[in-house]
Amino acid sequence: MDLRLVADAAALDAERAKMREPPELRAARQQAAAAEQQLTGGRTALAAAELDVAAVAAKKQEVHTRLYSGRVTVPRELAALEAEEEALARKQGELEEHQLELMAGVEKAEQALAAARREAEEQLAQWRQEGGAAHAHVPLLEVALESLKQQRQEAAASIDAALLASYERLKLRKANRAVALVEHNLCQGCGVALPSSEVQRARGAEPPLLCSNCGRMLYVR
Numbered sequence: 001m002d003l004r005l006v007a008d009a010a011a012l013d014a015e016r017a018k019m020r021e022p023p024e025l026r027a028a029r030q031q032a033a034a035a036e037q038q039l040t041g042g043r044t045a046l047a048a049a050e051l052d053v054a055a056v057a058a059k060k061q062e063v064h065t066r067l068y069s070g071r072v073t074v075p076r077e078l079a080a081l082e083a084e085e086e087a088l089a090r091k092q093g094e095l096e097e098h099q100l101e102l103m104a105g106v107e108k109a110e111q112a113l114a115a116a117r118r119e120a121e122e123q124l125a126q127w128r129q130e131g132g133a134a135h136a137h138v139p140l141l142e143v144a145l146e147s148l149k150q151q152r153q154e155a156a157a158s159i160d161a162a163l164l165a166s167y168e169r170l171k172l173r174k175a176n177r178a179v180a181l182v183e184h185n186l187c188q189g190c191g192v193a194l195p196s197s198e199v200q201r202a203r204g205a206e207p208p209l210l211c212s213n214c215g216r217m218l219y220v221r
């Protein structure tokens with residue numbers, strides 16, 4: 001009964017743990033939030049880069065229009081306008097290159113966000129399923145555990161107080177296994193072979209005989 005109590009309590013703890021949000025889900029959500037933040041940052045930078053390109057392109061167009069308007073005739077001024085147009089074209093090229101890099105970054109961030117969201121959704125679905133099952137199991141396990149505790153209490157009440165006390169002390173020292181079954185003359189607590197005479201004396205002994213090797217209370221069927 002005591003071994004069953006320990007096992008059932010552990011099973012109940014495990015089911016209760018399934019009801020709590022799993023760390024994998026929390027991690028997936030955090031990853032999705034981080035990806036979203038990165039995407040927002042990337043989109044903002046891209047919008048700014050697009051404005052920069054448009055501004056330079058407009059300026060270049062303006063210079064180009066003046067250059068071929070026929071209103072500027074002084075060669076030195078024409079040469080200056082040509083140089084300015086070239087410089088603006090170079091600048092535009094640089095900015096467009098930067099814009100392309102940002103676009104690639106945004107695309108990557110979009111993919112990362114989609115993957116992170118999928119992962120979070122999968123984790124959530126799994127948790128809903130497992131957590132839902134646990135939600136139904138836990139009250140049943142609680143009732144069963146309570147009933148087992150009560151049975152144990154009733155059984156303990158019929159045992160001699162001094163014997164019960166020594167059992168309890170032994171249980172603490174032997175990791176809950178204070179009683180060892182004897183099978184084929186072997187102590188199942190420690191695995192050591194017992195002399196037949198010891199097994200004979202252990203049978204139905206009151207108080208129980210202790211294993212000469214591990215000190216557990218021997219129980220012979």
Ligand SMILES: [Zn+2]
Pocket residue numbers: 180187188189190191192211212213214215216
């Ligand atoms: Zn033993």
